[in-house]
Amino acid sequence: MNYIKKEVAVRNVSFGKNVTVVEPANIYGCTIGDDCFIGPFVEIQKDVTIGNNCRIQSHAFICELVTIGNDCFISHGAMFINYLFKNGKLSGGDKTMWNNTVIGNNVIIGTNATILPVKITDNVVIGAGSVVTKDINEPGIYAGNPIKKIRNI
Amino acid sequence: MNYIKKEVAVRNVSFGKNVTVVEPANIYGCTIGDDCFIGPFVEIQKDVTIGNNCRIQSHAFICELVTIGNDCFISHGAMFINYLFKNGKLSGGDKTMWNNTVIGNNVIIGTNATILPVKITDNVVIGAGSVVTKDINEPGIYAGNPIKKIRNI
Amino acid sequence: MNYIKKEVAVRNVSFGKNVTVVEPANIYGCTIGDDCFIGPFVEIQKDVTIGNNCRIQSHAFICELVTIGNDCFISHGAMFINYLFKNGKLSGGDKTMWNNTVIGNNVIIGTNATILPVKITDNVVIGAGSVVTKDINEPGIYAGNPIKKIRNI
Numbered sequence: 527m528n529y530i531k532k533e534v535a536v537r538n539v540s541f542g543k544n545v546t547v548v549e550p551a552n553i554y555g556c557t558i559g560d561d562c563f564i565g566p567f568v569e570i571q572k573d574v575t576i577g578n579n580c581r582i583q584s585h586a587f588i589c590e591l592v593t594i595g596n597d598c599f600i601s602h603g604a605m606f607i608n609y610l611f612k613n614g615k616l617s618g619g620d621k622t623m624w625n626n627t628v629i630g631n632n633v634i635i636g637t638n639a640t641i642l643p644v645k646i647t648d649n650v651v652i653g654a655g656s657v658v659t660k661d662i663n664e665p666g667i668y669a670g671n672p673i674k675k676i677r678n679i
Numbered sequence: 680m681n682y683i684k685k686e687v688a689v690r691n692v693s694f695g696k697n698v699t700v701v702e703p704a705n706i707y708g709c710t711i712g713d714d715c716f717i718g719p720f721v722e723i724q725k726d727v728t729i730g731n732n733c734r735i736q737s738h739a740f741i742c743e744l745v746t747i748g749n750d751c752f753i754s755h756g757a758m759f760i761n762y763l764f765k766n767g768k769l770s771g772g773d774k775t776m777w778n779n780t781v782i783g784n785n786v787i788i789g790t791n792a793t794i795l796p797v798k799i800t801d802n803v804v805i806g807a808g809s810v811v812t813k814d815i816n817e818p819g820i821y822a823g824n825p826i827k828k829i830r831n832i
Numbered sequence: 833m834n835y836i837k838k839e840v841a842v843r844n845v846s847f848g849k850n851v852t853v854v855e856p857a858n859i860y861g862c863t864i865g866d867d868c869f870i871g872p873f874v875e876i877q878k879d880v881t882i883g884n885n886c887r888i889q890s891h892a893f894i895c896e897l898v899t900i901g902n903d904c905f906i907s908h909g910a911m912f913i914n915y916l917f918k919n920g921k922l923s924g925g926d927k928t929m930w931n932n933t934v935i936g937n938n939v940i941i942g943t944n945a946t947i948l949p950v951k952i953t954d955n956v957v958i959g960a961g962s963v964v965t966k967d968i969n970e971p972g973i974y975a976g977n978p979i980k981k982i983r984n985i
Binding site: 536539541544545546547548549550565566567581584585597599601602603632634636637638649650651653654655665667670671679 | 682683684687703720768769809824
C-alpha cells in the first residue's frame, strides 16, 4: 500500500481579528475577514476572499474564484463550483476555463445548497438544498432546483 | 497567521450501551441511545436526543433541537436545520427564533437529504437528495424537492 | 462517557502508481488505479474499484458495490447509494438486498449529486445537485431531481 499522503491544514491564510476555526479543516491561500467562524470539515481553497462577520458552517466547500461579502452565512454542506464541464471534459487545471462567483453582503446560503459560478446581490436567502444556476440580482428568498424566487424578504 | 484554533471532539455525551463512533467527529452535549453507530465526519450538536439502534452515517449533520426515535437511519450527508432565515437575517444566536424537529421510530433519512424543522411520524422513508419542508404524518416513501409522497411502504 | 472509539484510516487499499490522498480520509479494502487524486473528508468503502486518472473530491462518499472507470471526476459532496429501503426497512447488513453501480469512463459526477444504484455509460456529465434514479445509456449532460437529459456534449 503505497501512496502520496497529504494532510489537511490551515496554511498561508490572511486572517482578520477574532477568527475561529474548528479543525480538521483544509484552508489555504485565502483571505478571511474579522469576526468569522469556520466550522469543522470545511475546505476553502486558495484566492478565496471572505468578508467580515461571516459564518462558514461544517462540511462547506468554497472553491477558487469565489468572493464572499460581509455578514454572510454559508450553511452546512453548502458547496461552490468554478467549472461546469460544458464540453464534457476535465479542465486539466486550465483556469482560463473556470468562472468566478461573487456573493454580496448579508447573503445566506442554505444547507446542502450548491452554487454554480454566479453573482448574488446583497440581502438574499438561498433555501436549503437549492441549486443556483444563474445570477440573482434582486434581494429576496429563493429556493429549488433550479432556483426560483419564493418571495421578498 | 493568527486565529483561534478549536478541534473537534466527542465530549459531554450521554451514551447508551454499545455505541461506536468513528472519529474525527464533533459530538457534544447530546444523548445517544444503545447500539448506535456513528460514522466519520459527523457533527451532532448539543441537546440532540437519539434513540436506540440508530445509524448516523458519514458526513451527517444533526443540529440543536432535533430529536430522533429508535431504529432510525440517517444516511450520508443528510442534514438538519433549526432556523429558516425567514426575515433574511441571522438569528444572532437568539434561540427563540429557532424551531425543533421530531423524528419518529423506524425513519430512514436518505443520502444528501435536507430536513427543515418538521415532525416526521414513524415508518417513513425520505429519498436521497430530498428536501423536507413540511410535516409528514403518514407512513410511506417520500422523495423530491420539495418532498412528495411516492407510495405506501 | 463510554463508547467504542474507532478512527478513520487508509487501510488495505490496492493503489496504482502516483495516487495522492489528502487525509483525514476513510478508505479501506478497495482498489484505486494509477494517477488518482483523493481529497479530504472522503469515505471509500470496501470492494469499490476506481480506474486510472480519476479525481475523487472532498466530502465524496463511495459505497460498497460501486465500480468507476477511467478519467472520472467525482465532485465534492457527491454520494453513492447501494440500498434503497424499498420495503421501509433496514437491510440489517443483508447484502443480497443491495444493488450495484457501474460508472463508465470519462464520467463527471457533479457537486452534491446523489447516485442511486445505476449504470452510467461513458462520456456523461451529471450536473450539480442532481439525483440519478435510473440508468444513463446515452452520452450527454444530465441534471435535475430526478435527472433529465439537458443536451448532447
